[in-house]
Amino acid sequence: MIVVDGARVIYPNGTEALQPCALRFAPGAFTVLLGASGAGKSTLLRSLNGLVRLSEGRITAEGRDITTALRWHRARTGMIFQQHQLIGRRTVLANVLMGRLGHHSALRTLLPWSLAEKRLALTAIERVGLLDYALRRADQLSGGQQQRVGIARALVQQPSTILADEPVASLDPATAERVLAQLHAICRQDGLTAIVSLHQLDLARRFADRIIGIAGGAVVFDGPPHALGGAE
Ligand code: ADP
Ligand code: ADP
Secondary structure (H helix, E strand, O other): OEEEEEEEEEOOOOOEEEEEEEEEEOOOOEEEEEOOOOOOHHHHHHHHOOOOOOOEEEEEEOOEEOOOOHHHHHHOEEEEOOOOOOOOOOEHHHHHHHHHHHHOOHHHHHOOOOHHHHHHHHHHHHHOOOHHHOOOEHHHOOHHHHHHHHHHHHHOOOOOEEEEEOOOOOOOHHHHHHHHHHHHHHHHHHOOEEEEEEOOHHHHHHHOOEEEEEEOOEEEEEEOHHHHOOOO
């Protein structure tokens, strides 16, 4: 269980990107953070991974404050970004192995990966349907394929939680839906807690167990998709 307790974020320039909020994320649920650009979705997601420092409040995972248990927390959290942040000239396999770095220091890249880690990476690549591309350069893949590499990279550290910041925002609608469906299916299979930001209501409705609406740095809705009614 991840618990957000009175978390508030004010950036150094004075922007209050997250107003004090209290949220609980139950294990295994697929939660969508829904809001327009600038609403504060990234700020909340990055707070949940300790990438943004809270101005007030605290966030705990399994009862541990994530700022004091940061390495432990990050090792069990897979992060997926809109701009997949792949290294284009490296292979898909190498990019996915980078996901293991949550468990190691940056110096780890200087050492050869173990066979066990390569197996984990290939399994993750297979799960997103890209096994035939494992040894291709990442920049030879389509946008949708690159996003799936981003999913595999998050999975390779065998996380209990997935945090995905606009994972399909750069894709055309049909590809976006396919990639999100795949992420959703994998999270279900593995029982992962997923917190995924989106700006498309239709995608949120289709996949979310719970939608948290965010506007102006505040939580303005929190409930199951059907509770949104016919509102657009
Ligand atoms: P979203 O992910 O919903 O697009 P963000 O969390 O990125 O929203 O941004 C929320 C607000 O905080 C916006 O007004 C944005 O301009 C501002 N913001 C985001 N990051 C920073 C930062 N590092 N410094 C100052 N303001 C920021
Ligand atoms: P998104 O809307 O997809 O979250 P942005 O383009 O708003 O992405 O932000 C990209 C990066 O720039 C993020 O790291 C964010 O924190 C930072 N950023 C966004 N708005 C501001 C701002 N007003 N001042 C400083 N940094 C910002």
